[in-house]
Amino acid sequence: MSDNVSSLRQPAGSAGITALTRELAGLIVAALNLEVPAADIGPDTALYGEGLGLDSIDILEIALVVSKQYGVQLRADSEDNERIFASLRHLAEYVNAHRTK
């Protein structure tokens, strides 16, 4: 399966990605009970390490939210896994390309 953004089954323009980015920020803040306001999480914020400072327990929680909300099952053996969590925008692009709902 190609994971290029160009092969989206449900293509969304940049406006769609931006909206999805905001939606994901809200879901993440709610699921993880983060102190930071969702509006403060920019599309380029790294989810791991220095950015939001999430750890693997959080990532598992986000994976749950993403599977429930969008029907996307994340896989660690996918080469994309590291890239997906590099920033909120990457996560949004991945979800957009693979969502089933």
Added chain:
Amino acid sequence: MLAYRAGKPILARQFLADAERTGAALGAGGHVLNACADRYRFAVGLAAALATGKVSLLPSTRTPEVIAHLKRFAPDAVCLTDEDDCGVELPRVRFPETPAAGSSGEPALSARMPLIEARQRTAWVFTSGSTGAPVPHEKTFGNLLDCMRVEAERLGLAPGVSHAIVATVPPQHMYGFEASVLLPLASGNALTAERPFYPADICAVLAALPRPRVLVTTPIHLRALMASSLAIPDVDLVVSATAPLSGQLASEVEQRGRTRLLEIYGTTETGSIAVRRTTETAEWRLWPEVTLEPRAGGTWAHGGHVEQPARMCDVIEVLGSGRFLLHGRLADLVNIAGKRSSLGYLNHQLNSIPGVLDGAFFHCDAAGGDAAVTRVGACVVAPGLDAAAITAELRRRIDPVFLPRPLLLVASLPRTSTGKLPQEALRSLAAAQPRPANAV
């Protein structure tokens, strides 16, 4: 069958050949920090260290602070790694990959099974003490094997049948070290190189293996697996540890997985010492030669494979005839996702940061659903520092799971007139802080 990778078997003679080659690469020092992420390579590194008389170092975390202590503890230590970006500041030994199969496609048959004495020191495992330095605990070969023989029997792994054991926990953590590496090696079962993470990974790795299959995991992974809508492949036994599982989640696992679930109880110091079938009883059944003894200041375990009498981290009700109940953790203990620390240790690290005048961690109130992770928070008096700077300093010192959420900058800590700092007062102070406008 000694192991599987990507569903393909790896034979014992391959393992011995790999261990011999790895042993030669380890050099002359006496200690190896085995950081291999791949469980098969970790097991090879362990065997290589054993065969060449080296001791494996298994710290609970690899922050620069912990590695600095480790260097002082074992100045000759090297780091065995199978990753390009291993950040450990120790002399590095790259895991020597298996040479591509020659024309015969068979591994060399020359490698011999080494004889290891029961009293050989196999590993140092570490717990965070209450002040700064990690505390080492010795593990000898004979005691580790004795513990695993009981574990195989208590888990009902029939002798003579090779179970494929899949684990979501790292091989460096005491539970993973035992249940996913030593147990298969000691009981004629097979380990699995992969460490599946997401629910979809767990299902894929299980499905690629022959039955009988065992899943060694934690309440966190089981909760995620149950919350996913995936069809769970047949699994003959599920083993959970690191935190007690609720009866409800245990029932769900058994019903949806059409399986049997057993929980293991233990600590880094003692290794596994008890098991229970959660859907049948809340009572834990001790290993036959291990004794729990209530003493002043807590309950102590001794006897059997337990190297040194050790104080347990939980409030324990000893029922007699090798049975007991757990009634929650001791007040100072912090256990997040199987990583253990203490409020004392975390406070020490926080107060060691230049610019922090006073600071204290507290247990956040349990929130969220079944088996949801409860974090720690901290109140800090540090005029001139912001939360990001304090977090960055803490990140160097403590495992990220213990980074405080929330971290609140306050004018002073709510100490009582006697200087005490009640947890409840810290929680109230935190609750009274203004929250971001749109946080849910």
